[in-house]
Amino acid sequence: MNVPKSLRRLSLAAVALLSLTGCNTILLNAPGDIAARQGDLIVVSTVLMLLIIVPVIALTLVFAWRYRASNTRATYRPDWDHSTQLELLIWAAPLLIIIVLGAITWVSTHTLDPYRPLDRIKAGQAVKPETRPLVVEVVALDWKWLFLYPEQNIATVNELAAPVDRPIRFKITSSTVMNSFYIPALAGQIYAMPGMETTLHAVMNAPGEYEGFSANYSGAGFSGMRFKFHGLSQDGFERWVRTVRGGAELGRSDYLQLEKPSEREPVRHYAGVASGLYRAILNRCVDTDRMCMDEMMAIDSAGGLGLGSVEALLPRRKGDVRGGPFVASAMCTAESAAARPWNPVNLTP
Structure with missing residues (x-):
């Protein structure tokens, strides 16, 4: 049976409207x-x-319609040009x-403001002064997500969980390029940038499984850069933590391998995390042959190292995972650099 085109279009419009409302x-x-x-x-x-x-x-x-050419009853005022009302x-x-x-x-x-600590759990329920937020350190990798839980000393890849009705503080950074951390059910998107840290305070009020992803294009594996967020009860969250503790430990060498580009990585669990790993990721010095950014900035703020120390900063060898040069590290700590006075070098021959 041949269906008229007009009826077919009307049916398609009705189906689309029903699907949208449902x-x-x-x-x-x-x-x-x-x-x-x-x-x-x-x-x-x-x-x-x-x-x-x-x-x-x-x-x-x-x-x-009223002032169409065929409507002879409409008032015709060709000289009208202004009405104060x-x-x-x-x-x-x-x-x-x-x-x-x-x-x-x-x-x-x-x-x-995503940087502002929460003042309420939900409408009619304020955050108690003694409530401690769950801290989650988020690292955007190529092309996967790494989540570190410093309080529980665990880590996961492409899986995130938190108890309902407990404030969460996300500390977000990236390993190489800019990404966007986004869980639509939880809060708005926040950018993740290498060498920088952004913050997001949020809370989940209903248990369930929700989707998270990167909302900023970052290369070939971008479309598979997704993860699951689990809203759990407090007991359920503790059981999930015990499950994660069945994995291996995430050391610095393990992270350097994980950091290499890969697509559609499965969920991974790590029972422990190397001390200071997130700080090293943020300051781009997971490899111990590289100077940390905060140490370098402390040296610069103290006036620099002078000509006698320039030699120590020259590249020794090449070939880290990002293709950049290695530099000598631990030349001085932030404390010693800040404490040492700056003595300008006399450059007169």
Whole structure:
């Protein structure tokens, strides 16, 4: 049976509408308090803008129909050019909307600042003063995610878990290129950059399994750079920690192998983490033959090393995992560099 094209198009439109109304949009129904408040902000902003858009579209259609050429009953005033009432309406309504949107944006920017510690678990439940957030150190690798739990002394690859109704503090960095750490059910996206640390405070309010991924293109394996976030009860989280402790230990040499580019890595568990590993990742000195960035900056802030120490900084050999030169490390610590006074070198022959 041949179906008319108009009926076919109408059926497709109806199916699309039903599918859209039936889907669960995580951004507008997020189980995490921060993400839920961000979703509310999207809804409020959209409604406020529709207060202008909908009347403008409706009046455009009304005017086009009322003053069409075939409507001889419409008033014809070719010399009309101004209306004070109409000017006030045209300018006052958008101005009020802009003022309201600006106020909401100002308040929300400070309230939902990812660097700001949480002041509530959810609506009507404030964070108790004695509550300690769960600290998770996040490292974006090529092309996988590494999560370090300093309190539990464990690490995972492409798997993240946290107890519900407990604040989480993410400390985020990257090994090579910029990525974006994003769990839509939990909070907004935060960039991960090499040699820098960003922060995200968030909380999950409902148990379940949620998707996380990188929202910033970072190369060939970007599409597979995904992980699962498990919202668990406190007992469930402790059982998960015990499961993770069944793996091997993550040492510096293991990290250097893990850091090499690979795609669609399976979930891995590490029962222990080498001391100071996250600091070394952040300061780009996991390999002990490289000087840490914070030590280098401490030397620079103290006035440098002088000409006598330039030789020690010259490349000795090449071939680390990033293709850069090795430099002598442990030449001085941040404490000794900051304590030593700066004596300028006399360059006169």
